[in-house]
Amino acid sequence: AQSVTQLGSHVSVSEGALVLLRCNYSSSVPPYLFWYVQYPNQGLQLLLKYTTGATLVKGINGFEAEFKKSETSFHLTKPSAHMSDAAEYFCAVREYSSASKIIFGSGTRLSIRP
């Protein structure tokens, strides 16, 4: 069965600094991987996804993630943090079943210091 581990429940960076949110997955088959963002008091919004092809995936708001099969990782990065990036971020993997359910990680709360 697929699973997702997000390292660090809370990450704090300064405005303008690099953002790195870590995600490792376990899957016996090539995975479909997602990053979702949740702003306060809102639902989840897709940031980016990896299905097949290029391992470096670009998403909205300047975020990108790299699929590394050898490390079973899908870390999320952004070169320069902005105050508006403060939110909770969830890594997720598609479960292979008839309903294609998504398995979510426990989430990482990103705080931005002025």
Added chain:
Amino acid sequence: NAGVTQTPKFRVLKTGQSMTLLCAQDMNHEYMYWYRQDPGMGLRLIHYSVGEGTTAKGEVPDGYNVSRLKKQNFLLGLESAAPSQTSVYFCASRSQLGGEGDEQFFGPGTRLTVL
């Protein structure tokens, strides 16, 4: 397009009371899902549906029932609410047509407190 909507946005119940949460989507999606979100636990799947008239159990189905009588609506019921069901509930939907890489679209959530 309103996307995925949820009713109500907030609710406070007393232990033992019942209620129904409504999820509606206007994207003609086949798949619909109910999740609960608790601090430090991410989103956990309660029930899901792969089409009108079908439902199935997810990871944490106990204490909940669902129905999907119309394609656009997915109802989540609590027959006898318990404090452990205090949570934020999210509904999501997904098209069957886009393949395995297609995303789920989420509603804004319902914040439920059971006293």
